[in-house]
Amino acid sequence: MKCPRCDSDTVRVMTKSPVGDVWEVYVCDTCCYSWRSTEDINVHDVFKLKPEDICKLQHIPPIPPLKSK
């Protein structure tokens, strides 16, 4: 299974429904996108990501320099 947002094949089952066997939730370990098997997923082009671009996204908040303890 490929991630509908970043097209990576790093998708795994995050969990199954606690009651009955009615859905699964998947998560992409590359871009953290998650979705339920019962959803009709349609990620708009503007929200698609390339795996190589993820490290270039803005850090919020910025990581401060390390101080000696």
Place this chain on the structure above:
Amino acid sequence: MAKAYKDLREFLATLEKEGQLVKIKEEVNPEPSIGAAGRACANMKSKPAVLFEKVKGYKYSVVTNVHGSWQNHALMLGMPKDATIKEQFFELNRRWDKFPVPPVVVPREKAACKENTITENINLFEVLPLYRINDQDGGFFLSKASVITADPEFPNDSNKLNVGTYRIQVKDVDRVGIQALPFHDIAIQLAKAEAVNEPLPIAIALGNAPLVTFMASTPVSYIQNEYEFVGALQDGVPTEITKADTADNLYVPAHAEVVLEGYIMPRVRTCEGPFGEFPGSYSGARLQCEIKITRITHRNNPIFENLYLGMPWTEIDYLMALNTSVPMYKQLKETIPEVQAVNSMYTHGIGEIISVKSRYGGFAKSAAFRMLCTTHGTAYAKIIILVDEFVDPFDLDQVMWALTTRVKPSKDVTVIQNCAGMPLDPSSNPAGMHDKLIIDATTPVAPEPNPRSVELLKPSPETPKWEEIIKNLMAASAK
């Protein structure tokens, strides 16, 4: 003394009694039903809370739109549900001055949030019926959590204990992302922990007494304890808190439905978002912090409280309306006593309406300048409308009257270029920079010329009597 609610359940009981809560007994799909219902409530006139008793695949119930109407907002304050916005504003102002009212710390065995404890095989989905709020969100979000953290430099200073609302994305069964923008209080604490590569202990309380959630969303000073404000806004009734299990210096609402405990992993940023945000548009994906959940406590049959947010107005707007207006009013009134009321309700105070009595020509504009000097107003306030002291700034009919009959654009409209702006406002470019617009819709007073002064229409003294007669007749015909 006004009615104060001990917990979410007491408030839901009042909402139901007052016809402001509906229960969906049939099983629903998590998507798109719960988000769609949240939007539907916002579109309605009386905007009730909605409790979903059965959600497909889950054990427990979900409630949404608990704060999402002026009726619910009034009931939260223990006021009649038809209280006007202006009446609620002045009641909040009155109670605000009771700060501080210290909370009562109750022992673990008396705290309902500790009825059940999970420390192994943590799976958020076992406790919370999680769902996607808007279809382009990057996952399932907690949109209405009260997040508790302390200052690592002053770990036992309760004034610096922070209770805030931040968006939280579920990343795994025991891991969530959190948005801590640099100007948020939590970011001050996180920076101190990350500078020495230490985790920051955190508690996330879900399903709280309504004024706890309200105060968690209110911009107060870093050194003001939100729990002490809850007691003030409960008209002097202290709120009950209890010690977190995993950190001695964190205190959580004692009767929360669910409390997640854990820590922010230091110096870690992972992909978070997009998320449909309060300006009615999505914020994009960014690299943001992650929290490891190590413990869950919850009440028996916990209720998951979450909110819908979308194109204003939706539930979130009621949680950043009067609780933005009151602190703004207090700050302006301190230096300009002629300020009568401040409406900071539109998009978290990007739009501002100030009612002020002009002492002399040009005086009203000073209230706009003062607004732009407040901490919140410097970045957020973009469109400032000044109206006379007899205009109710919460009544847009009256405000439009002032704009249409009092403004001469060539002299009353001022644009100040290149100021600070709110980055989530999509018209801010570059993000964080904006212009300021001041519209002076007050009546000119000397020495400003007023060449066409007018005699205002005055209501007959009998008008209040007739309002009462007509109201009673309408109530009788509705029965």
